[in-house]
Amino acid sequence: MFNNKNKRIALISVTGDPAVEIGKEEAGGQNVYVLQVGLALAELGWQVDMFSRRTSPDQEAIVTHRENCRTIRLNAGPQQFVSRDEIFECLPEFVDAFQAFQEKEGIEYRLVHTHYWLSSWVGMELKKRHNNLVQVHTYHSLGAVKYKAVETLPAIASTRLETEKACLENADRIVATSPQEEAHMRSLVSHKGEIEVIPCGTDIHRFGRIDRATAREQLGIDRDAKVVLYVGRFDRRKGIETLVRAIGRSQHRDRNLKLIIGGGYRPGQSDGIERDRIDGIVKELGLEAIAEFPGRLGKDDLHLYYSAADVCVVPSHYEPFGLVAIEAMASATPVVASNVGGLKFTVVSEVNGLLVPPKNDAKFAEAIDRILADPQWRDELGKTGRLRVELAFSWDSVATRLAHTYSQLIADAESVRVPESAIAA
Numbered sequence: 273m274f275n276n277k278n279k280r281i282a283l284i285s286v287t288g289d290p291a292v293e294i295g296k297e298e299a300g301g302q303n304v305y306v307l308q309v310g311l312a313l314a315e316l317g318w319q320v321d322m323f324s325r326r327t328s329p330d331q332e333a334i335v336t337h338r339e340n341c342r343t344i345r346l347n348a349g350p351q352q353f354v355s356r357d358e359i360f361e362c363l364p365e366f367v368d369a370f371q372a373f374q375e376k377e378g379i380e381y382r383l384v385h386t387h388y389w390l391s392s393w394v395g396m397e398l399k400k401r402h403n404n405l406v407q408v409h410t411y412h413s414l415g416a417v418k419y420k421a422v423e424t425l426p427a428i429a430s431t432r433l434e435t436e437k438a439c440l441e442n443a444d445r446i447v448a449t450s451p452q453e454e455a456h457m458r459s460l461v462s463h464k465g466e467i468e469v470i471p472c473g474t475d476i477h478r479f480g481r482i483d484r485a486t487a488r489e490q491l492g493i494d495r496d497a498k499v500v501l502y503v504g505r506f507d508r509r510k511g512i513e514t515l516v517r518a519i520g521r522s523q524h525r526d527r528n529l530k531l532i533i534g535g536g537y538r539p540g541q542s543d544g545i546e547r548d549r550i551d552g553i554v555k556e557l558g559l560e561a562i563a564e565f566p567g568r569l570g571k572d573d574l575h576l577y578y579s580a581a582d583v584c585v586v587p588s589h590y591e592p593f594g595l596v597a598i599e600a601m602a603s604a605t606p607v608v609a610s611n612v613g614g615l616k617f618t619v620v621s622e623v624n625g626l627l628v629p630p631k632n633d634a635k636f637a638e639a640i641d642r643i644l645a646d647p648q649w650r651d652e653l654g655k656t657g658r659l660r661v662e663l664a665f666s667w668d669s670v671a672t673r674l675a676h677t678y679s680q681l682i683a684d685a686e687s688v689r690v691p692e693s694a695i696a697a
């Protein structure tokens with residue numbers, strides 16, 4: 273039987289608060305994903321509560337985004353920023369706070385969709401306590417992939433790897449956001465477990481609703497400039513250094529070229545330090561007149577920057593999905609991206625952009641220059657990108673697919689449900 277009670281679900285994202293400002297150090301794709309999926313599911317009639325950890329006493333405990341869609345911040349550990357590698361010990365408190373919230377509100381969630389490995393642990397604990405609770409999990413990043421690229425493993429590494437394996441083998445469904453992520457789970461984590469590929473999405477109404485000339489006029493950018501755009505967090509793994517060095521080699525560097533590096537940062541913190549390092553490379557290469565750091569791009573101007581650009585570059589060392597690529601594509605702007613992870617799924621080389629080896633500034637320069645040299649081809653690549661996003665990567669289509677999976681899993685769990693009275697006896 274499928275009734276309204278069965279449409280009450282919790283999205284658990286301990287470290288990716290859907291109600292915070294995006295574009296700073298630890299707020300990125302995961303936060304955007306949880307919020308947009310939550311809103312789109314509410315639109316489809318689900319009752320969605322999104323749970324995160326409170327990181328400051330000034331934060332509201334509950335944020336209502338729209339009817340049937342709230343962010344709930346639970347007290348677990350200190351009410352301050354704690355790095356992801358240190359949050360594990362706060363999780364038992366998070367589980368207790370979640371339970372207490374359910375009891376206080378007199379509600380029972382039928383399904384939890386957990387995000388990132390820390391939340392997967394919370395979901396597995398809740399499953400032990402609640403008969404027939406369904407767990408769906410999305411990793412957003414896999415320790416098994418991440419740790420291959422680091423020299424010294426953090427102390428939490430073995431716990432993370434064990435938790436990721438246990439979750440893959442025991443959750444009711446794992447949502448991989450690209451076939452590449454699924455392949456990594458199978459080759460690096462476990463052969464057991466149920467995986468389904470449902471990509472991330474983007475807002476096709478927000479992006480791509482304005483043409484290049486109008487966007488430039490609104491941003492005060494010269495209409496004849498060649499504009500290369502980066503959007504994202506300041507983190508070494510994002511490969512911004514490769515992009516800056518590529519611009520240093522570009523044949524267009526003395527021909528009205530403009531490099532815009534968009535993203536928030538906090539002076540003195542890891543993103544601020546990376547921003548300063550990148551600025552140092554800009555100076556070392558004599559690119560001060562070309563490069564610009566507009567800071568965090570928000571809801572009023574992000575779409576303008578994507579539309580104004582001739583090319584958007586995603587030079588990440590690794591990317592499980594990479595929302596920025598599909599946001600640029602939705603804006604009819606071609607993408608030059610590293611040939612890694614989910615970027616191999618979204619960017620079809622020579623069709624809506626170009627894929628090049630990561631960390632290779634010569635190849636990035638070549639690809640960027642090819643697009644800048646041919647505005648007609650740029651427009652063709654852009655148009656195909658927009659079409660691809662409309663067909664495969666809108667939040668509405670993502671939420672519809674998730675809703676289908678949720679309904680099926682809840683109905684399966686209902687069919688074998690043991691009455692609480694039987695458990696009590």
Ligand code: UDP
Pocket residue numbers: 294295296299300301302304503504505534535536567568569570574593594595596597599
């Ligand atoms: N973002 C933003 N403003 C900024 C920088 C980034 O809104 O100044 C958003 C960007 O539009 C995208 C997300 O942050 O939606 C980054 O997601 P992605 O998957 O590309 O990378 P992640 O941060 O998850 O590594």
